[in-house]
Amino acid sequence: MxxxxxxxxxxxxxxxxxxxxxxxxxxxxxxxxxxxxxxxxxxxxxxxxxxxxxxxxxxxxxxxxxxxxxxxxxxxxxxxxxxxxxxxxxxxxxxxxxxxxxxxxxxxxxxxxxxxxxxxxxxxxxxxxxxxxxxxxxxxxxxxxxEAQSARQRAEENARLERGLLPQPLLDTSAVTVTTRYLPGAEQALLGGDFLDVVEGDDGLLHAVVGDVSGHGPDAAALGVCLRIAWRSLVLAGHRGTELLHLMERLLVAERGTQPLFATVSLLALDQKACAATLYLAGHHEPLLTTSEKTLEVAAEHGIALGIDPGHHDWPATIIPLPDAGALTLYTDGLTEGHNGDAVGRLGIEGLLPLINTTPSADPAAHLDSLIRQTRALNAGRHTDDLAVLRLNWGFHPA
Missing domain, CATH: 3.40.50.2300 (Response regulator)
Incomplete structure (x- = not known):
């Protein structure tokens, strides 16, 4: 004994x-x-x-x-x-x-x-x-x-994943300012399956994507990298809207193998001349529109996430009228699913919007950094989802 x-x-x-x-x-x-x-x-x-x-x-x-x-x-x-x-x-x-x-x-x-x-x-x-x-x-x-060697390996792996998940925006003549942020859900963790990208197409439109592969870890990250690269290649090849989502879903199904992974995706095509954007939501939540007055959630139609019901192909388009100056923010749910300061309630969009509207927004990068710090402080480490944010600013920055 x-x-x-x-x-x-x-x-x-x-x-x-x-x-x-x-x-x-x-x-x-x-x-x-x-x-x-x-x-x-x-x-x-x-x-x-x-x-x-x-x-x-x-x-x-x-x-x-x-x-x-x-x-x-x-x-x-x-x-x-x-x-x-x-x-x-x-x-x-x-x-x-x-x-x-x-x-x-x-x-x-x-x-x-x-x-x-x-x-x-x-x-x-x-x-x-x-x-x-x-x-x-x-x-x-x-x-x-x-532990030091493990930390170095994590840093090297994160650097490789960042190059795949967070590429440099491919812009030519666009006057839109692109600001991105990405944080893994846990301290010292590898990046997960969230991904984002921005490309200016030959059609003169600015195309953006934000996606979130279900699950965490290297398998989700690898699939996220695959989808992000495929999206950029398909956009540059001229694929748009429902056809583009269909091709991404085919790739997801082929690459996930026997794992039950799926992905939520937001596609956005911003037409600066027409002051409008076309939005497709595949299981993803709505983006945020910032004007000179305030930030609101965009009202949009929804379609099913990629990989849930392959071949469904029902992703309706939403046309968003844009102000002469403003911002659109696309993000993954790591920004809203954390706690709101207590042990029970989630922040949600209801808690996020007041934070956005009371945070100085003249500098897009400083605005995102401050917003993320506030949400993470409220969460206090209790929720560990990855976070990806893509903000597009045009015209004069809102006051």
Missing amino acids: TATLTHIDGIAADEPVYRILLIEDDAADALLVEELLHDTELRFELTTSISLAEARSALATRAVDCILLDLHLPDVSGTDAVTTVRAMAPHTAVIVLTGLSEKQAGSEAMAAGAQDYLVKGKVEAELLRRTVRYAVYRSHTERTAA
């Missing part, structure tokens, strides 16, 4: 408390280790388990800095004990306890992943003290290095 002992009294307060798990089925050897730990003058919490099964339960309920491991347990022995314990606690220091006759066991244990080894019967308090402190320090250093 697992037992826990705490020893911190009478030792300098600046000495760390080492949480130690001893896995030893021999009661006499376990008592010897306990007495040696007292003599080391370490501050420690000692938990003792007599089998690997007990140790597994102990590790599931408490954090451990160091494991003292006997190589001969009722349910595992030898280097298998080391590899099993390392798998159970990959970031915890492991010190193996070997017998006097096991000359090769210590080196083999270290090759299997242990930080160090001690020979029973030859361990003194000072040696145990140094070994525990060094093994824990080395384990922490290895963990920090691994």
